Amino acid sequence: MLALINPKTIRKDPEGVKAKLKTRGVDPAEVEEYLKLDEANRNAIGQVEGYRKQKNELTEVISKSKDKRDPEIQAKIKQVKQLNADIKTADEAQKELAAKWRYIAIRLPNLPDDSLPVGPDEDADVEERLWGDKPEFDFKPKAHWEIGEALGILDFDRAAKVSGARFVYYKDAGARLERALYNFMLDLHTQEQGYHEIIPPYLVTAKTMFGTGQFPKFTEDVYTVEATGMTLIPTAEVPLTNYYSGEILDEKDLPTYFTALTPSFRSEAGSAGRDTRGLIRMHQFNKVEMVKFSKPEDSYKELEKMTLDAQEVLKRLGLAHHVIVLSTGDTGFSSAKTYDLEVWMPEQNRYREISSCSNCLDFQARRAMIRYRKADGSVDYVHTLNGSGVAVGRTVAAILENYQQADGTIKVPDALIPYMGGQTVIK
């Protein structure tokens, strides 16, 4: 029976948990109900186990008897039959309690870290640090989709014809720019930052989606193939983190880092009307993802490092950005602490999210059963982290807007020139 938040934490400090989850929008009554069911369930388990113990004792005697017809043995058999009925009743009652408990348990979000700003939404996010100078233009900067369409490297109209809204065709230098970007990112992560390069499955089972916390709460945000129940991954975090699901790792193998380029598929239910133009909010987009498995005591250190790894992508591309720490209400379901990287978008005159780095502590590890054996032989859950390193489509958008020139051409960032076959300008 798996949980989300460590059940012992909730038992030990119910008021603290209530207070913390309240900052994430969870009604304390939910926690109250959880505790009630938790206790009732444990009592029920005790009862069932008591019956089972009696039964085991009786059947042991029966098994050792020579003569099953002995009236004494027959009496014991009768007793066991009665016990079986008792067990059935008690067991069904217990299962029901467990199911109710579980229903709540798997829907409670992770406990936020104490360092988070408290607040209901993104307005309470706090800027941690700033990098780079915003570009200055002696003309009015255009939106990336205008630039891309004018150059013939992005085609939203034809994509709409073929697939509907929120899809795009990249063409010529646009396609090459996308490819250059993700190759650049993958090389950085694998050659310099120590990540294993992975190409994972893009279709996963419901159980896998549960492991990373997308299910059962967020089924409406993804595409699930009706015939098989398989889901198109909304992020590579899902297949990467579940890589070790159900396994017990060796302490010496931690930490370990994975990275992968994959498409991400999102239904964007509920975001109608937002970012309807351009590359910002697509049903399908490429993303280079980073995932880490770490020992509990190292996970926050690893989060800082991972955030810097993502930042390094933007630094080398010369893209102005800042790092913000998400407030309690803005932090994702599975995460205890999340840093977002937001890149400067000149036409919109604001920062836009381009990466999100999260420490999920043991929240996902509990769901996906990812553990490690310590030197003393005991077993504990690992901590999992994930971060974008970074969203490729949005990076294309950022480059088009930040590197646009008065004549409508695009200067290729120095770091990308080798990946563009030496091309320095897109025109």
Place this chain on the structure above:
RNA sequence: GGAGAGUUGGCAGAGUGGUAAUGCACCGGACUCGAAAUCCGGCGAACCGGCUUAUACCGGCGCGCAAGUUCGAAUCUUGUACUCUCCUCCA
């Protein structure tokens, strides 16, 4: 899609109705200056409950999973998942 086989503790591998052999590994001890070998003993995943400082102790569960038959199931029945092999098909 069709047919067949398999799924037991870290690994190997027994066990066709009576409550998980054995080997290797591992842990403790003996022997030794120490180690190896040997000998003795122990331990057989993980999980849950009770009691808790506890990886100690007691109990439950536990032979892919689920349900059924039975006083009792790794063993019988049914369903299901996954893996492998062959056929068919296909990038």
